[in-house]
Amino acid sequence: MLSGKKRGLQSIEFLQAPIISSSASVAGPLESKSSWAEDFDWIMEDYLLGESSWERTETKVLQQVIQIALDKQQLSFEDIEVFLAGDLLDQIISSNYTARELKTPFLGLYGACSTMAEAILIGAMLVEGGFFTRLVAAAGSHHYTAERQFRFPTEQGVQPAPYSQWTATAAGALVLEAQGNGPRVSSITIGRIVDMNQKDANNLGAAMAPAAADTIHRHFLDLNRDSDYYDLVVTGDLGLVGQDLLEELFVQQGVVPKPNISDCGVLLYDGIPEVNAGGSGCGCSACMLCGPLLKKMYRGDLQRLLFVATGALMSPTSTNQGESIPGIAHAVAIEI
Amino acid sequence: MTPDSNEERKKIEEQEYQQLVEQVRPRPNILLNCIWAFIIGGLICTLGQLILDYFRAQGMSMEDAGAMTAVSMIFLGALLTGLGWYDELGKKAGAGSIIPITGFANAIVASAMEYKREGYIFGVGARIFSIAGPTLLFGFVAAVIIGLVKYLTMLW
Numbered sequence: 143m144l145s146g147k148k149r150g151l152q153s154i155e156f157l158q159a160p161i162i163s164s165s166a167s168v169a170g171p172l173e174s175k176s177s178w179a180e181d182f183d184w185i186m187e188d189y190l191l192g193e194s195s196w197e198r199t200e201t202k203v204l205q206q207v208i209q210i211a212l213d214k215q216q217l218s219f220e221d222i223e224v225f226l227a228g229d230l231l232d233q234i235i236s237s238n239y240t241a242r243e244l245k246t247p248f249l250g251l252y253g254a255c256s257t258m259a260e261a262i263l264i265g266a267m268l269v270e271g272g273f274f275t276r277l278v279a280a281a282g283s284h285h286y287t288a289e290r291q292f293r294f295p296t297e298q299g300v301q302p303a304p305y306s307q308w309t310a311t312a313a314g315a316l317v318l319e320a321q322g323n324g325p326r327v328s329s330i331t332i333g334r335i336v337d338m339n340q341k342d343a344n345n346l347g348a349a350m351a352p353a354a355a356d357t358i359h360r361h362f363l364d365l366n367r368d369s370d371y372y373d374l375v376v377t378g379d380l381g382l383v384g385q386d387l388l389e390e391l392f393v394q395q396g397v398v399p400k401p402n403i404s405d406c407g408v409l410l411y412d413g414i415p416e417v418n419a420g421g422s423g424c425g426c427s428a429c430m431l432c433g434p435l436l437k438k439m440y441r442g443d444l445q446r447l448l449f450v451a452t453g454a455l456m457s458p459t460s461t462n463q464g465e466s467i468p469g470i471a472h473a474v475a476i477e478i
Numbered sequence: 479m480t481p482d483s484n485e486e487r488k489k490i491e492e493q494e495y496q497q498l499v500e501q502v503r504p505r506p507n508i509l510l511n512c513i514w515a516f517i518i519g520g521l522i523c524t525l526g527q528l529i530l531d532y533f534r535a536q537g538m539s540m541e542d543a544g545a546m547t548a549v550s551m552i553f554l555g556a557l558l559t560g561l562g563w564y565d566e567l568g569k570k571a572g573a574g575s576i577i578p579i580t581g582f583a584n585a586i587v588a589s590a591m592e593y594k595r596e597g598y599i600f601g602v603g604a605r606i607f608s609i610a611g612p613t614l615l616f617g618f619v620a621a622v623i624i625g626l627v628k629y630l631t632m633l634w
Contacts, residue, residue, distance in 0.1 A: 298565060299571070338492050
């Protein structure tokens with residue numbers, strides 16, 4: 143039986159679009175220097191927050207961002223029917239430990255930096271399908287947990303490549319409801335893995351850009367839209383290199399979403415010279431969406447947003463074994 | 479289309495994309511990096527030389543003074559790592575702060591600090607050489623080979 147909601151090959155258009163009734167964002171000490179600082183709900187004063195490890199801090203931040211999102215609607219943990227979340231760490235521990243505190247049904251997700259879009263699109267389907275009426279989608283990352291897991295011990299003196307991205311210390315959470323006030327998740331496109339044989343773990347933007355191009359192209363085809371439909375198309379964390387590559391790929395494919403395309407990894411680190419090629423990490427796009435971008439939508443400055451979070455599904459083990467890095471991108475259309 | 483030509487087409491696409499990545503990717507400023515590595519690496523070596531001269535002036539033999547200098551430099555590398563300064567130095571100096579013996583101390587102490595949270599056996603004990611390990615292993619291999627060469631030349 144056809145659902146009547148599927149469009150084209152990979153997209154879904156919701157008939158009763160779920161509402162984003164609340165959202166919250168937390169930014170780390172470095173990220174707070176960005177020009178968006180006012181739009182974050184909470185800024186971490188340091189990287190540990192009195193915890194005994196980076197990992198515990200990441201969990202604490204994820205809990206905190208959910209708490210803030212719920213507080214805005216005077217909701218408590220008991221009001222949440224399902225919790226969808228992910229992070230970058232092995233066994234997604236930050237999300238698991240957060241779910242331990244929430245005590246609600248929990249679905250843990252891993253999509254690297256694309257996790258926030260993955261959580262929103264699954265959450266939107268659960269709500270619109272009539273299975274649940276209220277759920278929380280969240281994602282977070284911490285610079286030093288990622289450094290030590292994917293690269294080097296944090297005190298190791300290494301010179302970063304000019305094209306390497308900075309894993310964001312940040313988190314974002316939002317509440318999806320069947321009814322209420324706020325921007326709607328109107329359609330989604332589930333991405334597929336695109337692997338262009340990129341093997342440089344310092345250049346994740348290059349691994350993700352083809353996936354972003356593929357998903358955006360697919361979204362426009364499936365829903366019979368062009369880029370003029372959106373006020374802003376914002377990719378996950380391609381960074382400066384990935385963003386340039388995406389533009390080149392668009393030119394090759396003849397897709398032109400040029401006028402209003404940007405990238406969360408570039409936006410978040412705008413004006414922060416310590417970061418070479420922009421940000422990455424699932425907290426980066428989560429924080430930019432749930433903070434500055436959704437606030438723009440609540441204020442009415444943005445009407446139609448296409449959020450395309452991109453993930454480089456990189457594992458140090460497979461990279462060392464000579465495997466290439468698979469990329470993925472999921473698209474979520476949010477409209478007022 | 480046969481599977482073969484599909485695969486070939488994919489390969490060509492990948493190669494073209496790789497060329498595009500090479501074009502777009504910013505190049506490291508090798509000259510500037512070399513100058514920084516030379517200055518900071520040079521300063522570290524100068525400091526080592528000063529320490530060596532000091533021990534020599536105290537009346538130590540060359541061999542003892544050399545060993546004491548290595549110990550002092552390792553201590554300094556470890557101290558700066560513990561204070562959280564050596565990684566800042568490394569961002570600027572690159573090879574200039576990795577190659578000297580202070581860089582070796584940095585690799586070991588940074589690992590010890592990082593993995594201490596997993597305990598002394600499975601954390602510090604098991605992973606302290608996670609960065610320095612290759613240097614140690616291949617240093618030993620080189621020592622064995624040179625020892626063999628020396629032995630063989632003595633037999634000659």
